[in-house]
Amino acid sequence: MAKPLRIALAGLGTVGAGVIRLIETNASLIARRAGRTIEITAVSARDRHKDRGIDLSGYAWEDDMTAMAARDDVDAVVELVGGADGPALTLARNAIAHGKSLVTANKAMIAHHGLELAALSEQARVALKFEAAVAGGIPVIKGLREGAAANAIERLYGILNGTCNFILSTMEDTGRDFADVLAEAQAKGYAEADPGFDIEGTDAAHKLAILSAIAFGTRIDFASVETAGIARILAADIAQADALGYVIRLIGIAETDAADGTNRLFQRVQPYLVPFDHPLAHVDGATNAVVAEGNFSGRLLFQGAGAGDGPTASAVVADLIDIARGDLGGEAGAPFSIQVAEMEAMPPAPSGHRLGRAYIRFVVADRPGVLAEITAAMRDAGVSIESLIQKGRAETEGDVLVVMVTHEGPESGVREALRLLDGSASLKEAPLVMQILGD
Ligand SMILES: NC(=O)c1ccc[n+]([C@@H]2O[C@H](COP(=O)([O-])OP(=O)(O)OC[C@H]3O[C@@H](n4cnc5c(N)ncnc54)[C@H](OP(=O)(O)O)[C@@H]3O)[C@@H](O)[C@H]2O)c1
Incomplete structure (x- = not known):
């Protein structure tokens, strides 16, 4: 030997x-x-x-x-x-x-x-x-660098933070509030004493930026990942999403966007509504999952434990075994699958023209005319409403929750509607917008 x-x-x-x-x-x-x-x-x-x-x-x-x-x-x-x-x-x-x-x-x-x-x-x-x-024990980097190396990856998305997934799926199972479940996650050792990196989406954004570089051959661009966390999600949002046929998951998504002829990269980490019949809707607890869509392989799904001593050690030692076998990471060494000098610098794609459906939750004063004010702003911004639900009391006496689901349209429309509502005395806090994950 x-x-x-x-x-x-x-x-x-x-x-x-x-x-x-x-x-x-x-x-x-x-x-x-x-x-x-x-x-x-x-x-x-x-x-x-x-x-x-x-x-x-x-x-x-x-x-x-x-x-x-x-x-x-x-x-x-x-x-x-x-x-x-x-x-x-x-x-x-x-x-x-x-x-x-x-x-x-x-x-x-x-x-x-x-x-x-x-x-x-x-x-x-x-x-x-x-x-x-990235994703603890799941060999997703190896899967992309080696197994899927022949493919152009068109889209990559997944659940990249086990702490957030544990919190969201526990809120879903128990009906408890965010702060309460976060405290349990900290007691169980899933969340750090300072959980900011996890719950604000930064940790998932780090991982997404790394995966994007490997999947799309682009230079890492962490700064361009549009990032939002899960701290504002209420038990009522989870219950409402459930009634509409969705679970809420913190999703990292990256895809190329060549709409106007330039090859740009869209990267986002945000809570999404995920339809019950989507594979990611069944990823519970501290589990991670990554979907990569290759132009020849089709949809690949990587799933497993995203953290913890055993799974993470498994990935570390697998890397050591590769090194022991003499693998330097490519013919002349290419940690990101393509030599650094060959990696593209894809400009970031703006999100405004992206088409999608959105869930918007308002906390509003319980008085006449508020719904008309919101729907007028949507109309003026060209946003078409699929459903509008006034749901129970908010935590503060005298406030109510209003939930809206939009028809498919550009994200810029929803932003414009919220801009029109900005400063309205009817709104008790900034609305929470979550996109609905498409196919
Ligand atoms: N935990 C997971 O499930 C997981 C999963 C994937 C990736 N990771 C990554 O793996 C790395 C380690 O995570 P971990 O969870 O094992 O962290 P951890 O339990 O906090 O361990 C960190 C270790 O680093 C040592 N250390 C910290 N600052 C040091 C310094 N200034 N000089 C010398 N030693 C120092 C600590 O020493 P003492 O023990 O003496 O304090 C400790 O042994 C991180 O990059 C993390 O993001 C972790």
């Missing part, structure tokens, strides 16, 4: 500890599949004395994780610390500069610095792999 692949592991939290457990548990299977053993040489984290439930005595400890990159007894560095910048990025740059391959689960770092790291890795002819950064 060939020489072992020697790795250094930075970060020994949920994912790092999972990686050590996996490598120890499946050592002989991994060696047979990879053609050589994977051996951990050095580890690093913040607190050397923390009990992590794993025996670290066989591994060298580095207080300064960035020093691991320079070790002669390390072939590949695994970064499981997190954060777009800071020590994770310093370690990543150092590792590649020292000719080591790099495996990371860090979607924030890849979304912000992936192209720079990929270009460096291509020059250094080392691997840069990040399967675990």
Whole structure:
């Protein structure tokens, strides 16, 4: 058997500890599949004395994780610390500069610095792999880079954040409110103490920007992902969506838009109403799912656990097995499937001309004339109303909820109607708009 692949592991939290457990548990299977053993040489984290439930005595400890990159007894560095910048990025740059391959689960770092790291890795002819950064244990990056490599991908969308999906599907099952279910998600360890990245859609946007780059061959453009989170969704929205035949899911969607001859990229993360008969409507709990539509493959659906120590470690170690087999990520190394120099810079597509149906929820004062005011604004903006439902009391005494579903039309119409209503004394808060997911 060939020489072992020697790795250094930075970060020994949920994912790092999972990686050590996996490598120890499946050592002989991994060696047979990879053609050589994977051996951990050095580890690093913040607190050397923390009990992590794993025996670290066989591994060298580095207080300064960035020093691991320079070790002669390390072939590949695994970064499981997190954060777009800071020590994770310093370690990543150092590792590649020292000719080591790099495996990371860090979607924030890849979304912000992936192209720079990929270009460096291509020059250094080392691997840069990040399967675990998107959708945890689901091999969606491998699926797109390898399995679907022959296809032009026309559209890609999915459920990319397990925390939001857990919250929304629990609200659906129990009728409880957002804040209450968020507290449960935090207690169960699904949501971080600071859940902002998850519930505001940023985490899903990081993952979508990475997938877009691979699927469409475009340079990562995280800044252009139109992002909205789930914090404003009420139990009443979930109940109303249900009555209309939908569930609510936080969906990341990316597609090419060549309407006026230029090839533009539309990227959005937003809560959508998903019809009961759509495959994504049945993705519950912390599960993730990604749909990719290839021009020859047709619709591909990837589904599985989007987070957690075991599934995420599975993706990290799969990347290590590829490296042990000698795969640098393409003929001369191409972490995003296409060499960085060959990637297009697709301009962002505006959303105004996009056609769709929308769910709009208003909280309004309970007095005559309010519905007429709303419908007049819709009429003046050219929005055609499919249904209008005045539904029960809002949380505040004297307010009511009004829900509207529009016929298909340009998104700019709804925006114009809401602009006309802006400042109206009848509206008690900004309306909540959610698009309805089409076929
Ligand atoms: N958790 C998941 O399910 C999941 C899924 C997919 C991707 N990811 C990604 O995987 C990465 C790790 O996530 P995680 O959930 O394992 O995080 P975590 O449990 O918070 O662990 C982070 C680790 O990094 C160490 N660390 C943090 N800051 C450090 C610093 N300045 N210097 C040295 N060490 C530092 C911590 O050390 P101490 O333990 O000593 O504090 C800890 O061991 C992140 O990029 C995350 O986005 C996580």
